Amino acid sequence: MNIRLAISICLIALVPSGLWGQDTLEDDRLMISGLLDRQLFELAERYAAQRVVADQNSPPAQAEMAAELVRAYTLHALNARTGEQDRWWSSAAAVLPQFTQQFPDQPALVLVEVQDALSQLARVRLLRQEGEVLGDTDKLADAQHLALETLQRFTKLQDHVDQLLRESHNTSKKGGLSTDQLLALSRRVSLNAIQALEEQGLAYPPDSLDRTNSMALAVREIEPLTKLRPETGVLWPSLLLEIRALRSLGRLDQAEAKAARVLQLMPPPQVALAAQAEIVRAKLAQGELQAAIQLINQGRELDGQTSPEMDYACFETYLALWKEAEQEKKQDEIQKWQNRSAAVVKQLDQLYGPYWARRAEQQLTGNATSGGTQNVDLLRRTAEGYVRKKEWADAIKTYDLGVTAAHESLDINGEYELRLAAAAAAIQAGDLADGVKRLREAALAFPSADDASLRHLTAAYYQSMIARKSNPPDLEPYIALLKENLQRWPEGEAGNQAAMWLGQIEFTRGNWRAATEAYMKVPPTSSHFVLAVDGVRQSSLKWFQDAVSKDQLVQQDVQQIIDYFEQIVLRGQSVNQEWTPTMRAAAETAAQLWLNYGRNGYENARAILEVAQRSNPDAPEGWQSRLEALQVIALAGLGKLDEAKTRLKKAEDSSPFTLLETLQALGQMTSSASPQVRSQIAELELAVIGMLRPNFAQFDEPTRDVIAQQEAEALANSGKLEAGIRALQQIVQQKPNDIDAQISLARMLSRGTDKALQEQALTAWREVSRKSKSESPAWYEAKLEIARCHLKLGNPEEAKQIVRYLQTLYPDMGGPEMKARFVQLMQQGSRP
Numbered sequence: 025m026n027i028r029l030a031i032s033i034c035l036i037a038l039v040p041s042g043l044w045g046q047d048t049l050e051d052d053r054l055m056i057s058g059l060l061d062r063q064l065f066e067l068a069e070r071y072a073a074q075r076v077v078a079d080q081n082s083p084p085a086q087a088e089m090a091a092e093l094v095r096a097y098t099l100h101a102l103n104a105r106t107g108e109q110d111r112w113w114s115s116a117a118a119v120l121p122q123f124t125q126q127f128p129d130q131p132a133l134v135l136v137e138v139q140d141a142l143s144q145l146a147r148v149r150l151l152r153q154e155g156e157v158l159g160d161t162d163k164l165a166d167a168q169h170l171a172l173e174t175l176q177r178f179t180k181l182q183d184h185v186d187q188l189l190r191e192s193h194n195t196s197k198k199g200g201l202s203t204d205q206l207l208a209l210s211r212r213v214s215l216n217a218i219q220a221l222e223e224q225g226l227a228y229p230p231d232s233l234d235r236t237n238s239m240a241l242a243v244r245e246i247e248p249l250t251k252l253r254p255e256t257g258v259l260w261p262s263l264l265l266e267i268r269a270l271r272s273l274g275r276l277d278q279a280e281a282k283a284a285r286v287l288q289l290m291p292p293p294q295v296a297l298a299a300q301a302e303i304v305r306a307k308l309a310q311g312e313l314q315a316a317i318q319l320i321n322q323g324r325e326l327d328g329q330t331s332p333e334m335d336y337a338c339f340e341t342y343l344a345l346w347k348e349a350e351q352e353k354k355q356d357e358i359q360k361w362q363n364r365s366a367a368v369v370k371q372l373d374q375l376y377g378p379y380w381a382r383r384a385e386q387q388l389t390g391n392a393t394s395g396g397t398q399n400v401d402l403l404r405r406t407a408e409g410y411v412r413k414k415e416w417a418d419a420i421k422t423y424d425l426g427v428t429a430a431h432e433s434l435d436i437n438g439e440y441e442l443r444l445a446a447a448a449a450a451i452q453a454g455d456l457a458d459g460v461k462r463l464r465e466a467a468l469a470f471p472s473a474d475d476a477s478l479r480h481l482t483a484a485y486y487q488s489m490i491a492r493k494s495n496p497p498d499l500e501p502y503i504a505l506l507k508e509n510l511q512r513w514p515e516g517e518a519g520n521q522a523a524m525w526l527g528q529i530e531f532t533r534g535n536w537r538a539a540t541e542a543y544m545k546v547p548p549t550s551s552h553f554v555l556a557v558d559g560v561r562q563s564s565l566k567w568f569q570d571a572v573s574k575d576q577l578v579q580q581d582v583q584q585i586i587d588y589f590e591q592i593v594l595r596g597q598s599v600n601q602e603w604t605p606t607m608r609a610a611a612e613t614a615a616q617l618w619l620n621y622g623r624n625g626y627e628n629a630r631a632i633l634e635v636a637q638r639s640n641p642d643a644p645e646g647w648q649s650r651l652e653a654l655q656v657i658a659l660a661g662l663g664k665l666d667e668a669k670t671r672l673k674k675a676e677d678s679s680p681f682t683l684l685e686t687l688q689a690l691g692q693m694t695s696s697a698s699p700q701v702r703s704q705i706a707e708l709e710l711a712v713i714g715m716l717r718p719n720f721a722q723f724d725e726p727t728r729d730v731i732a733q734q735e736a737e738a739l740a741n742s743g744k745l746e747a748g749i750r751a752l753q754q755i756v757q758q759k760p761n762d763i764d765a766q767i768s769l770a771r772m773l774s775r776g777t778d779k780a781l782q783e784q785a786l787t788a789w790r791e792v793s794r795k796s797k798s799e800s801p802a803w804y805e806a807k808l809e810i811a812r813c814h815l816k817l818g819n820p821e822e823a824k825q826i827v828r829y830l831q832t833l834y835p836d837m838g839g840p841e842m843k844a845r846f847v848q849l850m851q852q853g854s855r856p
Contacts, residue, residue, distance in 0.1 A: 049085045056092050063377055065100035069115075072096055076123070084201060087132035090123045091139035098143040102150060102379045105412070116143045131200035134185060138213060141177045145216065148174055148223045156226070157386040164227050171224035178217035185210045211249065211258045215265070218245045222269060235272065242269040260286075260295040267302045271309065280306040297324075297331030304337040308344050316341045332376040339368040339384050362399040369405055385409045400430045400438045407445065416453030420446050440470045444479060456486045464505065468512070477513035481522055484509060488525075496836050496843070499529060510545060520550040527559045533840035536567035537581075544588060548595065554606050560588060561613045565696035568621045572698050582621045589614035590632065603640050608647055611636035615654050619661065620698040626661035629654065649685035653693065653708075656686075660704050672711060680719035684727070687712045691734050694741065706741035709734060729755070733768060740772050748772055749781075766792055767802060774809055779817065786813040804838035808845055815849070824850070 052075050059068035072093035076086055097116035101109045120140040124133065148171045155163030189210055192203040201209065225238025242265065249262035263286050270279035279302060286299040300319065307316040320338050324330055342365045349357035365388065373381035385405045403426035410419035423446035430439035447462035463483035467476040484505035491497040506529075509522040527542035540563040546556035564585045571577040592610035596603065611632055618629035633655050637648070652671065659668035672686070690709050697705055713735050720728055732755055740748030752769040759765055770792050773785035793806035807830060811823040827846055830837055837843035 048080065049088065052085075052089060053092070056096065060096060060099055063103065065096055065103070065112075068096040069093060069100070077126075083127075083130055084132040084135070084205075086127065087123075087130060087135040090119055090136045094119045094136065094139040094143050098146050102146060103377045105378075113143075113147060116140075134181070134188065134201070134209070137184075138181055138209065138216070141174060141181060142216060144170065144174045144177065145220055145223065148220070148227075152223055152227045153383060154386060157383070167227040168224065171220055171227055175217060175220040175224055178213055178220050182210070182213050182217060185213050208257065211252070211256055215246075215249060215258050215262055218242050218249075218262075218265060221245065222265060222272075225269075226272065239269045239272045242266075243273070254291075260291055264295065264298055264302070267299065271302065271306055274309075276306045276309055293326040293329040294331055297326055297329070297334040301331065301333040301337035304334075304341060308340060313341070313344055313348060317345065330375060332372065332380050335368060335372055335375070336380065336384065339365060339372070339387070342368060343387060359399070362402055366399055366402040366405070370401075382409075382412070400426050400433065400435055400442070403429060404438075404442060404445070407442075407449075411449055411452070414452075416449055416455075419449045420453075423449060436470070440466060440473055443469070447479075447483075451486060456490050459483075460486050460490070460505075464508075471512060477509060477516050477518035480505070480509050480512070481518045484522065484525070496840075499533070499840070503529060510542075514545075517550060517552075520546045520552050520556075524552050524556060524559070527556070527563065531559070531563050534844045536563045536570060539563035540567055540585065548592075557589075557592065557606050557610060560585070561609060565613075565616070568617070569696055569698070572621070577621060579621075579623060582617060586614050586617050586622060589617070593632070593636070597639075603636075603643070608636065608640065608643060612647065612650060612654070615651070615658075616693065616696065619654065619657055620696070620701050626658045630658045630662070633658065645682075645685065646689075649682070650689035650692065653686050653689035656708055657690075657693075657701065657704055660708065661701070668708075669711070672708070672715065680716060680722055683712060683716055684723070684731075687716065687731070687734065691737075694737070702741050703743065706738040709738035710742060713738070729759070733765060736772070737768065740775065745772070745775060749776075763792065763795055763802065766795070767805070770806075770809065774813065782813055782816050786810060786817070789813065799834060799838070801838065801842075804842050808842070808849065811846075812849055815852070 052071075056068050056072055059065075059071065072089050075081065075089040076093060078086075078089075081089065094116050097112050097119065101112035101116065104112055117140070120136050123130070123136050127133075130136075148167055151163050151170065152167040154160060155165075155167055185206060188201070189203065189206040192201070192206050221238055221242045225235045225242065228234040228238070246262050246266045246269070249258050250266055252259050252262070254260065263282065267279050267282045267286070270276075270282060283299040283302045283306070287296055290296075291299070304316050304319050307313075307319065320341055324334050324338060342361045346358060346361035346365060349361055365384075369381055369384045369388070372384050386409055388402060388406045388409065403422055407419045407422035407426060410416075410422060423442050426442040427439055427446065430436075430442055443462060443466035447459045447466060450456075450462055451459035460483045463479050463486070467473075467480035467483070470476055473479075484502060487502045487505050491499050491502050503526065506522045506526040510519055510526070513519045523542050523545040527539045530536075530539035530542055540560055543556045543559035543563065546552050550556070568577060568582060568585075571581075589610040593607050593614070596607045601607075615629040615633050615636075618625040618632070622628060633651055637651055637655075640648075656668045656671050659665070659671065672683075687709060690705050690712065694702055694705055694709075713731060716731065720731075723731070733752070736748045736751035736755065738748075739745075739751060749769070749772055752765065752772055755765050756762070756769050766788065770785060770788035773781055773788050776782060776785065789806045789809045793803060793810065796803040796806060807826060811826045814820070814822040814826070827850055830846070837846055
């Protein structure tokens, strides 16, 4: 069944096929109709738009293609989802002004004007149907207003077309419509005006005088058109309109007799089926349900064709029988007619598209939840109807009824899908907490479902959105969901994503060990593995650095992480895999961990470094420089100072810039190095800077500044704190606006143990605070260090006052990691 006929009452062809006798135009009509039949709306719209501007088309052909474009947009709107309909209504309404602008003085413009009014009539009908079925007074009021406006448009168009018809004898006007064409169009517009009058009447309450007057006037106005010949193209729709109007007036015997007469005239199959549908509706209105079902049982096809009107009348009959069974409390009959109603809805959707299915679903809204409904599909469709209206509470309630019905009927898939649909409705309603709860419960109740882990992970995602709304964020429920996901579904990409999210959130909270362990759950087969390896690298280095500062380093932990990185290298080598950036990073990190924290670390570091360097002769220079720097550190740690100096000398002999890369690599290692290795790195940094000094002129000023600052840091790390401070003070004096240099100086002063240096540190941090943007990382660090200086200087109340001030005005405290540092500082200050 094609869409054009399925909604023929909304959109009627403006002219008979082949009116202009052009083969190309007829091909265009067939092409567009074929696309619309298959609901390929966008292709039909694109094709019509292209044909509007085709050079070979005559003015009437251009106008008809523009009208077809309006029709395509209108059908698209009628069949689109509720939330998307406005887009296509707007597109339909935009065609007429665009066409008028592009083709001024178009002699056949009236064709587009009529189709534009027909599009408005289709929208009136949709509004009226929805308001009528759902009892929506606002929609009915909108339909009344728009119907009156549409009726007025057709009245003006009738005058305009009739005027053109009177002037059609004037042959000097080229490209316009002929007398026959205008006569046909005049009849069409007359029919359209009466259709608008019909819609206006139906928008009023059933027993109102307004409806009665409108329908009586429609019966009177349509009579002349019902006496025309079939070839005029208006006879059959006029007769059907007359029957509908009589039925609306309650003149059921007359309506039935008129429909029977239409059948005697042997009309086309679609008209005959529509007339038969009207007889069924008359029987329903008279309460003759058995007569209605007998008519339906006679068959719903004619000459191999089916009709949406007839099938919809079947649906209305089943609904009426369902209601009768409920009143008589016949449970078997209730179930029977419920099932048949649901089956027809599916049929309407499959045969005629979403427009007809949606009308039927709306009818189900007031019926599906009464009488102990057990039809799962019926409840689902009813709930979806509530969703389209954004009536979330009713939608969720109906979905829950469907869940119960599916559970009782052992419909496992149905129960799971309905649970998820209820969760989606809760989320769309803005109740994220309820959505999270429902998603979690659905996944846990059906853990073997293919997407259970993903649905559970979705619950975690929405829980993270809830967490962001609190200040500070309440992350514990989010973390609990991620851990639960990993526990219940340890394998699969959803679990791997959960591990990544858990690692990221634990890292931001400063829980380095927890972050490391989360990242390590991601297997090499995962698409997240590369990022996970980098996560393990960053978090483990911070974990062990923090453990050393607290004297809590456990060698088994270190060995476990080293094994993790070495396995990445060994796994790649075992299959003769070409070294990847991930393998290189793993080798480098394993060597760093051996040097900083492992037993026999220097020797083991050398072993993996030699394998990595030997296997990667063409590796990026930055990576080679870092590994060479690690080799130098390993040699120095083994007491092989001459060999270490030889390696440095080799770098010196090759190029100052290669030596600079070695210095940069050493500097990058300092932040994650243990105190012992940091001292060795500092000595090497000073040695490299000494080699670079004769070549300073080859570097630009920013590079020389970086080297000077790194030298000051190296002096302090090698045990020459006062020399490092003097060097940084000189840099700050030369560049008073360099905030990074000032922060470095403040940090270095804070490392001092005597009162004088602490007082200088306090002054330096106050200067950093003053020059930093409020709530920036540097600003929070300055506040933290100011409080720390006060504690070291014996002013605990001053420190507490700073922290209390921040807690009051900035409860987030710079994020989880910075907040944890404030808490740790206060705990230290409270100890006796």
